Amino acid sequence: MDGNLENHDGAALLERAAQLDAADPLARCRDLFIGTDTDLSYLDGNSLGRPLKRTVHDVSTFIEDGWGGRLIRGWDEEWLDLPQAIGDQLGRAVLGAAPGQTVIADSTTVVLYKLIRAALATVADPTRTEIVLDTDNFPTDRYLVEGIAREEGLTLRWIETDPSSGVTVDQVRHATGPATAVVLLSHVAYRSGFKAELAAITQVAHSAGALVVWDLCHSAGSVELDLDGANVDFAAGCTYKYLNGGPGSPAFAYV
Numbered sequence: 001m002d003g004n005l006e007n008h009d010g011a012a013l014l015e016r017a018a019q020l021d022a023a024d025p026l027a028r029c030r031d032l033f034i035g036t037d038t039d040l041s042y043l044d045g046n047s048l049g050r051p052l053k054r055t056v057h058d059v060s061t062f063i064e065d066g067w068g069g070r071l072i073r074g075w076d077e078e079w080l081d082l083p084q085a086i087g088d089q090l091g092r093a094v095l096g097a098a099p100g101q102t103v104i105a106d107s108t109t110v111v112l113y114k115l116i117r118a119a120l121a122t123v124a125d126p127t128r129t130e131i132v133l134d135t136d137n138f139p140t141d142r143y144l145v146e147g148i149a150r151e152e153g154l155t156l157r158w159i160e161t162d163p164s165s166g167v168t169v170d171q172v173r174h175a176t177g178p179a180t181a182v183v184l185l186s187h188v189a190y191r192s193g194f195k196a197e198l199a200a201i202t203q204v205a206h207s208a209g210a211l212v213v214w215d216l217c218h219s220a221g222s223v224e225l226d227l228d229g230a231n232v233d234f235a236a237g238c239t240y241k242y243l244n245g246g247p248g249s250p251a252f253a254y255v
Contacts, residue, residue, distance in 0.1 A: 033244075046190070046218055049244035083250075090252055094243070095216075095235070096226035101254055108217055108238045108251040109140050112184075115234040115253060116148055119182045119211045128181035128209070129154050132172070136161040138190050141215055145184055154181070166194030172201045176208035183210055187225075188218035195223060199230035206231070217241060220252075227254055 021027060030036050033050040042050060066074055083104045090104070091097030105111065116131075131145055135158050149156050157180070159171045166189040176183060183205045188195050198214065205212045214235040219225065221242030227235055235254040239245035 046222075046241055048247060049221075049241055051246060052244055055244075055246065087252060090220075090239075090243075091227075091254070094220055094225060095254060096224075096230075097228055097254055101228075102252055104239070104250045104252050106251055106253075108215070108236055109144060111236040111251045111253045112141060112213065112215065113144055113148070115213050115236055115255070116145065116182060116184065118255070119213055119234055120148075120152065120154075123181045123211060125181070128179055130157045130179045130181060131155075132157045132159065132175045132180055132183040132205075132210070134159040134161040134167045134171075134185060136163050136166070136189060136191065137184065137186055138215060138217070141184060141186070155179075161189075163189075164192050165189075166192055167196050167201070169197050169200045169204055173204045176205055176210055178209065180205070180208050180210040183212045184215070185212070186215040186218065188216075188223065190218050193218075195219065198225075198232070202230050202232055 032052055032054070034053055034056075035042075035050060066078075070077060084100075086104045087102035088099045091099065091102035095102060106114075131149060131154055133142065133145055133156065135142075145156065148154070157175050159167055159175050161167055161171075167185055172183065172185075183201075185196060185201065187198050202212050202214075211233040214232060216225070216235050216237035218241065220237040220239075221244075232254065236251060238251050239249040240247060243249075
């Protein structure tokens with residue numbers, strides 16, 4: 001919104017919000033979701049997305065026809081291939097990824113653990129003993145990397161981040177060097193909503209000889225992504241926020 005919020009009264013803000021809603025090309029999508037026929041303004045899609053109306057039909061159909069109808073035959077007929085098939089759909093529609101690079105599995109933390117381990121194994125250079133991450137990264141990500149660093153005798157190189165903003169290209173450039181093995185960052189900061197320059201940061205890390213693992217939990221489904229075009233090494237994210245998969249829906253891994 002233009003101008004300082006302090007200079008607008010409540011009625012003016014409400015009128016301006018209504019104008020923006022009316023001009024929003026995605027406004028028609030609101031009717032696709034359950035619970036939008038109330039006065040509730042739901043602003044927590046970053047924590048748990050609303051269910052789509054079609055989810056009721058899809059889940060019911062699977063229970064009756066898939067699980068109930070096919071029983072154990074479902075494993076060989078389709079289910080075992082779904083992690084890759086859904087991963088390819090997600091890659092095509094959301095991530096900017098070619099087929100065969102994305103899989104649905106596990107939780108975000110488990111996937112991140114696997115990807116960081118894979119990145120370290122790929123680097124496999126005893127002189128590269130540092131993992132770079134920022135102080136305002138999602139807490140679970142920080143705890144995870146701290147544990148891996150202790151297990152492997154690695155050093156954490158912290159980027160001091162203002163919680164009201166996010167990680168910049170220059171900060172990553174200054175933090176990476178000959179000792180950097182892996183950089184772990186969130187594409188969109190979970191508190192401020194700051195969007196990091198994914199392609200530029202990836203290029204900077206590669207110039208230093210490091211690999212990058214991106215956490216896409218707060219960007220997948222909310223902003224445009226082109227992981228292949230940005231030459232991203234590894235990425236993980238969840239499907240219950242902006243992808244509206246529901247509580248307990250699996251994470252995804254991109255390689």
